[in-house]
Amino acid sequence: MRANALASKISNRLLQDIVAGNVALGSHISAQQLADRYGVSRTPIREALEALEVQSVLIRRPNRGYFVADEIPASAQAALAQEGESEADDYQVLAADWLRNELPEEVTEQFLRQKYNWTKAHVGELLVRATREGWAERKEGYGWRFLPVAKTPEAFDEIYRFRMAIEPAAMLEPSFELNHKVLEEQRRIQENMLEMEISKAPGETLLSNGALFHEELIKLSGNPFFLMALQRVNRMRRLMEYRAEVNRDRLIEQCTEHLEILSLLERGNTVDASFRMRQHLSGALKRKSPLAWTWAADSHLTAAED
Amino acid sequence: MRANALASKISNRLLQDIVAGNVALGSHISAQQLADRYGVSRTPIREALEALEVQSVLIRRPNRGYFVADEIPASAQAALAQEGESEADDYQVLAADWLRNELPEEVTEQFLRQKYNWTKAHVGELLVRATREGWAERKEGYGWRFLPVAKTPEAFDEIYRFRMAIEPAAMLEPSFELNHKVLEEQRRIQENMLEMEISKAPGETLLSNGALFHEELIKLSGNPFFLMALQRVNRMRRLMEYRAEVNRDRLIEQCTEHLEILSLLERGNTVDASFRMRQHLSGALKRKSPLAWTWAADSHLTAAED
DNA sequence: TTTTGGATTTTAAATCATGAAAAGCCAAAA
DNA sequence: TTTTGGCTTTTCATGATTTAAAATCCAAAA
Numbered sequence: 118m119r120a121n122a123l124a125s126k127i128s129n130r131l132l133q134d135i136v137a138g139n140v141a142l143g144s145h146i147s148a149q150q151l152a153d154r155y156g157v158s159r160t161p162i163r164e165a166l167e168a169l170e171v172q173s174v175l176i177r178r179p180n181r182g183y184f185v186a187d188e189i190p191a192s193a194q195a196a197l198a199q200e201g202e203s204e205a206d207d208y209q210v211l212a213a214d215w216l217r218n219e220l221p222e223e224v225t226e227q228f229l230r231q232k233y234n235w236t237k238a239h240v241g242e243l244l245v246r247a248t249r250e251g252w253a254e255r256k257e258g259y260g261w262r263f264l265p266v267a268k269t270p271e272a273f274d275e276i277y278r279f280r281m282a283i284e285p286a287a288m289l290e291p292s293f294e295l296n297h298k299v300l301e302e303q304r305r306i307q308e309n310m311l312e313m314e315i316s317k318a319p320g321e322t323l324l325s326n327g328a329l330f331h332e333e334l335i336k337l338s339g340n341p342f343f344l345m346a347l348q349r350v351n352r353m354r355r356l357m358e359y360r361a362e363v364n365r366d367r368l369i370e371q372c373t374e375h376l377e378i379l380s381l382l383e384r385g386n387t388v389d390a391s392f393r394m395r396q397h398l399s400g401a402l403k404r405k406s407p408l409a410w411t412w413a414a415d416s417h418l419t420a421a422e423d
Numbered sequence: 424m425r426a427n428a429l430a431s432k433i434s435n436r437l438l439q440d441i442v443a444g445n446v447a448l449g450s451h452i453s454a455q456q457l458a459d460r461y462g463v464s465r466t467p468i469r470e471a472l473e474a475l476e477v478q479s480v481l482i483r484r485p486n487r488g489y490f491v492a493d494e495i496p497a498s499a500q501a502a503l504a505q506e507g508e509s510e511a512d513d514y515q516v517l518a519a520d521w522l523r524n525e526l527p528e529e530v531t532e533q534f535l536r537q538k539y540n541w542t543k544a545h546v547g548e549l550l551v552r553a554t555r556e557g558w559a560e561r562k563e564g565y566g567w568r569f570l571p572v573a574k575t576p577e578a579f580d581e582i583y584r585f586r587m588a589i590e591p592a593a594m595l596e597p598s599f600e601l602n603h604k605v606l607e608e609q610r611r612i613q614e615n616m617l618e619m620e621i622s623k624a625p626g627e628t629l630l631s632n633g634a635l636f637h638e639e640l641i642k643l644s645g646n647p648f649f650l651m652a653l654q655r656v657n658r659m660r661r662l663m664e665y666r667a668e669v670n671r672d673r674l675i676e677q678c679t680e681h682l683e684i685l686s687l688l689e690r691g692n693t694v695d696a697s698f699r700m701r702q703h704l705s706g707a708l709k710r711k712s713p714l715a716w717t718w719a720a721d722s723h724l725t726a727a728e729d
Numbered sequence: 730t731t732t733t734g735g736a737t738t739t740t741a742a743a744t745c746a747t748g749a750a751a752a753g754c755c756a757a758a759a
Numbered sequence: 760t761t762t763t764g765g766c767t768t769t770t771c772a773t774g775a776t777t778t779a780a781a782a783t784c785c786a787a788a789a
Contacts, residue, residue: 123564123780149732157564158782163734180733180788225752227770237771238743249555251651258429258463258751259770266647275598279648282592283585290584341572342585345557346652429750455762464752469764486758486763531782533740543741544773564781565740732789739782745775752769759762 124164127155131165132174132197135185146175146183207235208243212356215252216268225260250352267353276350277402281395283343284335288391292339299337300379303330307375323368324358330375430470433461437471438480438503441491452481452489513541514549518662522574531566556658573659582656583708587701589649590641594697598645605643606685609636613681629674630664636681
């Protein structure tokens, strides 16, 4: 996943679209259109298309470009599913080690380079990201300090209380605007989860669907600062949830509540929806969580949900 | 300010402490204590102390270390004041140019290197910071995109509306705890501004005192996520406010309101304080602002306050 | 016209060497 | 003991160079 990162990212996204049926079988794939859509040049697009041709997902006709095959080979779909699972990138590794207390509070870049055998630039990249997400900071001189904010059980409650302040408020913003297309899409996803996916879908998907629901709703407020704040705490939450087991019963309850909120919004009843959202978050704070901690067996901490 | 950045930062802080009277004249300065306080080694501390000896702020006694002089030379105090003014670092330059529409929406690092004659690493640093503060992002391939979020007049209102959601809520958190020392300190600062400083202090100080007030109060909530969110929007606000003229009449009004909120808190009346805070922010949103825009003369935008 | 396909140019990531800055160590002085 | 002062080691920023990746250009085909 190091070489040709962009091209393989694109080919994955495209394959996903094809499998999901968003792109018709047999249709023509315009390289330029793809390039515009992703905001990149045609070069990585071409590499992506070539890769998909090798997998027999696309068929190439000289001087006419690529066309979706009439049938997608099972092998390609399998590869896609696998891709989703092996998400344990280095950032997650670092975060997990910090959460498990396997890293000292203060480290030098050198220390990390040796421990993980990473390059200087790579270490820098990860630490910048950790800084951005709020759990690391540069010391004044040499070295870095990891912050406990993302690892205490209290942090979980605090994140929920913060969300209780912003999510219901966002629905009452004067600039709040209903978008039925968004609501329908979310309803589709939530119903889909209830009907069939919960038992077999990977835990990660379930959780990110939950986060997506909340982020899409807060977007409707029309105030980007609400969204930014929610995304920020969600990223921190995800750090902690990494490696946790999903409690699927609790998830069902959760989806039901999501659907209730959607119903209220569909009827234009934002005030009740806001109230319901508050209850929903408050419930998540109090009730048993759909996650069980595996990386902190000693702590009797109840974790978070969507 | 490039070479020995750390040492000169330390010597400035120390000098500030001495001038402010936090460190007694004639007292001994322990290098190790300073190093521990700042989380650095003794090496940069030593450089800082040497520099202050040259300025006759400190006196060195062989094998006994440094002692604060009985009298601080005026020249040293003058140098300190000057330091505070020349804050127009490259980050501000970049931000200002973006706000003034003097940069294209999409740029390559190379473009910035040439335009400003910056090094690769420096450009990278600035862009990472801009990303962290929310007004720039990497494109998927090569290049960066600047986001309009920090430059539209609407963004100002949106920030205020966001603050109206979090600041009053923070006061009602179950973990909220009054800290009279903090309240006293803030009262002192606000009263000081009212009494004398407003007419002569640099605009930047006045504004950062305002931001400090709000950040110290939100800290009392005991929930770090409220603080992080406020700091984030405040940083963005500061970008826009850079170069703006301060309306000092409006500032007086503001300090008065701050003092009212402090009074309520001192009496332990958090509910009313929360309500008052909401009004305060709402007023700032509606009323004429203490800032007048100089970099966007064409826009009839009313700007922000503390 | 639009789109592809190939070639060229540009960009920025990776690697490496160097030197300044910070950290760490230890003996001597208080 | 604690602190200083001198010294050594480590860390990391910087700049040059190489190289892979992405953007751009242009002619040919549909």
